[in-house]
Amino acid sequence: MSAVRLVVFDVDGTLVDSQADILGAMAAAFGAMGLAMPEKRAVLNIVGLSLDHAMPRLAPDLPFDAHAELVHRYKEAYAGLRARGRIEETSPLYPGAREILDLLSREDDLLLGIATGKSRRGLDVLLQAHGLGLHFVTQQVADHHPSKPHPSMLLSALAETGVDPHDAVMVGDTSYDMEMARAAGLRAVGVRWGYHAGPALAAADVLIDRWADFPRALDRLQEVA
Structure with a gap:
């Protein structure tokens, strides 16, 4: 892998x-x-x-x-x-999210992106409020794509970054994220703290219970033959 x-x-x-x-x-x-x-x-x-x-x-x-x-x-x-x-205040970052994003952003050979059902305007305001806009080199929003789980968002993220699907991972909390990843040929990390119950994440390659577990989850994906 x-x-x-x-x-x-x-x-x-x-x-x-x-x-x-x-x-x-x-x-x-x-x-x-x-x-x-x-x-x-x-x-x-x-x-x-x-x-x-x-x-x-x-x-x-x-x-x-x-x-x-x-x-x-x-x-x-x-x-x-x-x-x-x-x-x-009303849409706070989950515990550990900022630390993980800061950590990953410092990796020279790693790119970060977003694929969200939010509008462009809604995402801009959220990223500005949390000071995260510069972390993501590709940002895919609902304005320009079919709804998840259609793979359009991820296919555009791959095209913009020049990354092969097998070198990319989707991280999400819903069945829509897992299905979208599969449709685009990406591996998927499911987070258990979100809005869909555990069975909805059955298609994930790895599941995590807290952001602190994410670096190890990436390591596990790369250890799989």
Whole structure:
């Protein structure tokens, strides 16, 4: 098995615990349309999907126009959260995430990337709030790609960095991340602290319980023949 040269991270549920903002914006979106808020577990299960794929799953009985309006209302509510400048507090980094990103960024032969269901604007604000923008040489967002688990985001990350799929790893907390990695030919690291239950990560090559375990997980991938 070849050495890892590119590590691509999911964001929500992997690097940051953004459920407070996601649930708040979702409640505002549904409330603005006089609809009952979906259960918390249902909302967290769609984290990682693009909004135009997420809303039909949360409200399958509504027509297309209502789904589009929910997307608009969600983005509006999330923008309000950003305007209040509390993102770094309501979407905090998971313990150890910053230390691992700083450590990996110092490796001359290793590149870091992002593949997220967030919009370009949403990711920019989050990275700026946490001071992480310079860590990632490739940033793939929902604006320019089909929703996960389609491999488009990862294929673009590989093309931008010139890295072969066998030299790259996807890190995420959902089944969508694992399926996307498989579809693009990447190995996958699943994190157990995120929004999908353990069985959803069955396709991961390695599972970790805390960020401190990540360097060893990379070593294990490279030890496999």
